[in-house]
Amino acid sequence: MSTDLVLLAVLMGAVTYPSRALPMLAPGIERLPPRALLYLRLVGPAVLASIAASQTLVHTSNAGVPQIVIGPEVLGVLVCMAIVWWRRNLFLGLLAGVFLVALLRVAGIG
Amino acid sequence: MPSTSCATGPARRRFSDSRVSADLRAARRRLLLDSAGIAASAIGFALVFGLAARDAGYSLLEACAMSVIAFAGAAQFAAVGYVAAGLPWLPIIVLTFFLNARHLLYSASLAPRLRRVSFLQRAAMAHVLTDEAFALAATHFHRVGRVDVPGYWIGAVLAVFIPWNLATIAGYLLGSAIPDPAVLGLDIVFPAAMAGLAVGLMTGRREIVAAGAGAAIGVVASLLLGPSVGIVVGGLVGPLVGMAMPAPAHDAAPGVGAHAHADELHPMSSVPLGHVNLDEAIDEADADSHLDAVTPKPPMPFGTFDVEKALEESDEDTRTEGRE
Numbered sequence: 404m405s406t407d408l409v410l411l412a413v414l415m416g417a418v419t420y421p422s423r424a425l426p427m428l429a430p431g432i433e434r435l436p437p438r439a440l441l442y443l444r445l446v447g448p449a450v451l452a453s454i455a456a457s458q459t460l461v462h463t464s465n466a467g468v469p470q471i472v473i474g475p476e477v478l479g480v481l482v483c484m485a486i487v488w489w490r491r492n493l494f495l496g497l498l499a500g501v502f503l504v505a506l507l508r509v510a511g512i513g
Numbered sequence: 514m515p516s517t518s519c520a521t522g523p524a525r526r527r528f529s530d531s532r533v534s535a536d537l538r539a540a541r542r543r544l545l546l547d548s549a550g551i552a553a554s555a556i557g558f559a560l561v562f563g564l565a566a567r568d569a570g571y572s573l574l575e576a577c578a579m580s581v582i583a584f585a586g587a588a589q590f591a592a593v594g595y596v597a598a599g600l601p602w603l604p605i606i607v608l609t610f611f612l613n614a615r616h617l618l619y620s621a622s623l624a625p626r627l628r629r630v631s632f633l634q635r636a637a638m639a640h641v642l643t644d645e646a647f648a649l650a651a652t653h654f655h656r657v658g659r660v661d662v663p664g665y666w667i668g669a670v671l672a673v674f675i676p677w678n679l680a681t682i683a684g685y686l687l688g689s690a691i692p693d694p695a696v697l698g699l700d701i702v703f704p705a706a707m708a709g710l711a712v713g714l715m716t717g718r719r720e721i722v723a724a725g726a727g728a729a730i731g732v733v734a735s736l737l738l739g740p741s742v743g744i745v746v747g748g749l750v751g752p753l754v755g756m757a758m759p760a761p762a763h764d765a766a767p768g769v770g771a772h773a774h775a776d777e778l779h780p781m782s783s784v785p786l787g788h789v790n791l792d793e794a795i796d797e798a799d800a801d802s803h804l805d806a807v808t809p810k811p812p813m814p815f816g817t818f819d820v821e822k823a824l825e826e827s828d829e830d831t832r833t834e835g836r837e
Contacts, residue, residue: 469743
């Protein structure tokens with residue numbers, strides 16, 4: 404069994420771990436000024452919304468060019484968000500979103 | 514009446530302790546339910562990764578090493594493509610660094626809340642910090658109003674790390690028998706979960722504006738610079754737009770005695786501790802406790818401030834009043 408790529412995995416882990424760990428392990432992070440703490444508090448909603456919007460709306464074409472594509476995924480994500488907002492239940496939202504997208508694709512939409 | 518306050522203090526504390534415990538259990542049940550959706554997404558993509566790794570010539574050990582040690586979905590997929598194309602390792606490692614740089618944001622956002630967790634435990638927590646783990650932890654901490662270390666492990670390990678690694682093995686062994694996740698609609702689970710968890714964090718005007726700006730800026734930046742950069746730009750600039758919003762009216766009021774710096778103590782709480790009337794909150798919780806059996810309600814009556822600390826300070830105030 405080949406093990407050459409285990410070293411590559413270790414190196415990939417080595418360049419990933421600092422970005423995951425440095426702020427968490429840095430001493431004195433709690434002594435940041437209130438404005439900085441407010442900024443960090445707002446990172447959560449901003450970055451999650453950024454991920455969701457980019458992953459849903461932006462698709463890379465075969466030529467490697469990012470472009471906006473409005474497909475059934477957008478509807479699925481919006482339905483999920485609405486259910487989470489209404490029922491406070493992510494699992495229910497995901498089920499509804501996935502079911503809707505699968506249904507639309509079976510129907511030949513998207 | 515100081516004497517009455519002294520008599521009710523411990524009873525109130527016991528009531529509230531049990532209330533907090535019940536809320537924490539309820540929040541963890543919700544976390545487990547949220548985790549189920551995230552785990553489904555992780556399984557779907559890790560199955561594909563296992564299959565792709567096998568097709569690219571990885572051994573099972575190498576595929577597992579990627580999922581255990583690197584544990585970074587997008588970078589793992591990119592590496593599969595580059596290894597299959599015979600590219601040297603250096604570009605793969607550099608790409609991995611840039612693809613995963615967004616974890617800096619997650620780590621920095623969680624760090625103020627984890628300051629009381631031991632160094633070794635934080636070091637271990639960092640290894641399993643992913644998009645999904647951050648989303649689940651941030652929402653869960655916000656819901657319970659404080660750090661819940663077991664909750665972090667549930668989100669990071671139970672929902673992501675274990676499913677991702679087991680599915681990597683399954684994908685490698687099962688091969689082409691695996692259906693395409695897109696056929697089942699599973700490809701939208703990840704963005705839908707991120708959107709749904711963002712909704713859970715939008716508890717105030719600034720949070721809503723930060724999320725809206727993060728989404729809009731993320732899309733535009735993704736179009737101009739590519740999705741992996743665009744996501745980071747949205748996450749970096751969105752909060753600045755949120756901060757530009759005027760503070761809620763109560764934030765402009767003078768601080769309330771010892772609680773004036775509550776924002777610093779609870780950086781992710783949407784309602785600063787200093788603006789909570791503890792007696793009213795507990796009275797409301799008392800009234801709520803009679804309704805809980807019949808009224809479905811999000812388990813977060815104390816989700817916006819640290820109940821234990823508030824009660825400690827309240828009891829201290831009460832004792833001071835008694836002595837006076």
